[in-house]
Structures are given as C-alpha cells and as structure tokens.
Amino acid sequence: MTKGRGGGTLLQGRLALMPPAISARDLSRSFNTFTAVDGINLNVEAGQFFGFLGPNGAGKSTTIKMLTGLLAPTSGSISILGRDLVQNPLEVKRQIGVVPEGMALFGKLTASEYLHFVGRMYGLDKATTAQRSEELLEFMGLADERKKLVADYSHGMGKKLALAAAVIHGPKVLFLDEPFEGVDAIAAGTLKAMLQGMIARGATVFLTSHVLEIVERLCSHVAIIHRGHIVANGSLDELRAGVQARLALPSEDGTIHPIASFGERLTLEEIFLNVVGATDGSTQGITHPEQELAWLS
Numbered sequence: 001m002t003k004g005r006g007g008g009t010l011l012q013g014r015l016a017l018m019p020p021a022i023s024a025r026d027l028s029r030s031f032n033t034f035t036a037v038d039g040i041n042l043n044v045e046a047g048q049f050f051g052f053l054g055p056n057g058a059g060k061s062t063t064i065k066m067l068t069g070l071l072a073p074t075s076g077s078i079s080i081l082g083r084d085l086v087q088n089p090l091e092v093k094r095q096i097g098v099v100p101e102g103m104a105l106f107g108k109l110t111a112s113e114y115l116h117f118v119g120r121m122y123g124l125d126k127a128t129t130a131q132r133s134e135e136l137l138e139f140m141g142l143a144d145e146r147k148k149l150v151a152d153y154s155h156g157m158g159k160k161l162a163l164a165a166a167v168i169h170g171p172k173v174l175f176l177d178e179p180f181e182g183v184d185a186i187a188a189g190t191l192k193a194m195l196q197g198m199i200a201r202g203a204t205v206f207l208t209s210h211v212l213e214i215v216e217r218l219c220s221h222v223a224i225i226h227r228g229h230i231v232a233n234g235s236l237d238e239l240r241a242g243v244q245a246r247l248a249l250p251s252e253d254g255t256i257h258p259i260a261s262f263g264e265r266l267t268l269e270e271i272f273l274n275v276v277g278a279t280d281g282s283t284q285g286i287t288h289p290e291q292e293l294a295w296l297s
C-alpha cells in the first residue's frame with residue numbers, strides 16, 4: 001500500500017470513529033396538546049455547515065433550543081460530540097456556542113463589559129478574555145461602540161454582540177437561530193466570513209434560516225422541517241436529485257414538470273417549495289395569491 005493510500009485509509013478510519021457533532025434521536029417537544037417538534041432524527045457530522053430550514057412556525061427555534069439545552073424535550077435524546085446532553089450538560093455547554101431566538105443580553109452593561117463577563121463565565125483568564133474581547137469588537141465593527149450600554153444598541157448591533165459572546169470561548173459547535181435576520185449587508189458579510197473561517201478550522205455550524213439564498217451559498221448540508229417533521233435531509237446535491245427525480249415523473253395528466261424537462265439545476269428555493277409543497281399535497285408549495293384576500297385592492 002502506498003503512503004498516500006495508507007494516509008487516506010487512516011483518515012477515513014478516523015472520520016468513521018468520530019462521533020457526530022450533533023445527533024438527535026426521536027426528538028419531540030409539545031406545548032400542551034400541540035406538538036411543535038414531532039420525533040425528528042438528525043445527524044450533523046463534525047465540520048459540516050448545516051442549514052436547518054423551514055417555513056415560519058415549522059419548529060426550527062424549538063429544535064435549536066432543545067439541541068442547546070435551553071428547552072427540555074418532551075421525549076427523545078440529544079448528543080453533542082458524542083456526549084449525551086442531559087447527562088453532561090456542563091461539558092456540552094463548554095463546547096458549544098449559541099445565539100438563540102430573541103438573544104438575552106444584559107442591557108445594563110457596556111459591550112466591552114458584557115464580553116468580559118461572558119468570557120470569565122466560561123472560565124477564560126483575564127488576559128485571554130481581554131484580548132479576545134478586543135479582537136471580537138474589532139472584527140464585528142463594534143470597537144467604537146464598546147462604551148455604549150447594550151440596552152442602547154440597535155437590533156443588528158445587538159446581534160453582532162450576541163455572536164461575539166457566543167464564540168469568545170472558541171466553541172467546537174456553533175448554533176445560530178436566524179443569524180442574518182435584521183443585520184445589514186456589511187454585517188452579513190462579516191458574519192459569513194467568520195463562519196467560513198470557523199468551518200475551515202474544523203468547527204461545526206448549525207444555523208436556522210428561512211432565507212434560502214444565504215443557506216444555498218453557505219451550507220453544505222440541509223434539513224427541511226415542516227410542521228414538526230423533517231421532510232428532507234442531505235447534501236444540497238442529494239436534495240436536488242431527489243426533487244428532480246420526483247418532478248421527472250409524469251403527473252396524472254401525463255405532463256412533465258417544466259423544471260424537470262428543462263434539465264436545469266434546481267435552486268434551493270425550488271427544492272424547498274417542492275418538498276414543503278409535496279407534503280402539503282400541492283405540487284408547488286405555494287398558494288395562489290389571486291385566490292386570497294380578494295378584498296384588498
């Protein structure tokens with residue numbers, strides 16, 4: 001066996017031995033009689049840039065809160081980097097970073113004080129905390145606002161600060177709920193660069209979004225949740241192939257779907273509308289606007 005092939009085998013062996021970064025088994029959450037997340041199974045491998053998509057109310061935020069220990073599941077299990085979240089909450093929380101929905105920031109602190117507080121809470125020493133806080137404030141374009149109270153931050157600035165706080169301890173797995181919502185184009189560019197840098201250094205990123213173009217540009221793997229169920233899961237190419245194959249089947253009247261007959265590469269939006277639409281019993285996943293709200297002139 002050549003050296004190169006031997007190395008490859010070793011690497012494959014190592015990858016096979018590595019536990020998934022995120023694993024959820026039969027995960028459910030109900031609110032009274034309503035089941036928001038209904039028995040989902042997810043495996044996110046270490047190093048993946050994973051996009052968790054779904055329409056409003058599909059169960060994305062509920063799922064991310066469970067995966068990060070912010071919300072107890074009704075049933076099912078979660079492990080992060082091979083550790084059960086319920087049995088090892090502290091070890092797991094040290095390895096992850098999270099920017100949840102409606103980030104809770106301490107408004108009475110300045111941005112700089114806030115990052116120091118979070119860094120020290122994670123057990124970083126003073127010098128490391130100070131150095132990383134400075135670097136993060138610079139990177140996020142918040143250096144000039146460091147003395148401002150967090151309560152006086154705009155929504156987008158608050159989001160950048162929440163992200164800085166989520167990564168100050170160097171998490172291996174980062175969870176972001178709608179990270180691009182409400183941030184300007186410059187901040188979005190900064191955020192993308194940071195996330196791609198983390199992926200390049202071996203971290204895993206799990207983000208929810210309903211903005212399909214962003215996910216399409218950034219993520220290698222995608223799961224789509226709809227009404228609490230996972231309706232698609234795989235690499236973008238796998239999802240594309242699945243939808244393309246379904247569309248290639250003639251419909252009841254014998255016609256072939258125009259997208260399939262063109263043989264074009266499906267966009268994530270087309271995949272999304274088809275997957276979500278198929279589970280709703282429609283072919284397009286969209287209601288026809290002319291049928292709705294006829295009283296609006």
Ligand SMILES: Nc1ncnc2c1ncn2[C@@H]1O[C@H](COP(=O)(O)OP(=O)(O)O)[C@@H](O)[C@H]1O
Nearest residue numbers: 031034036054055056057058059060061062063
């Ligand atoms: N604390 C709660 N109490 C009752 N219902 C909730 C609660 N949190 C979420 N839900 C419901 O669960 C469903 C999924 O919500 P969520 O996970 O926030 O959706 P998404 O993030 O995909 O838009 C929605 O119907 C929402 O109203």
Ligand SMILES: [Mg+2]
Nearest residue numbers: 060061062101
């Ligand atoms: Mg949400």
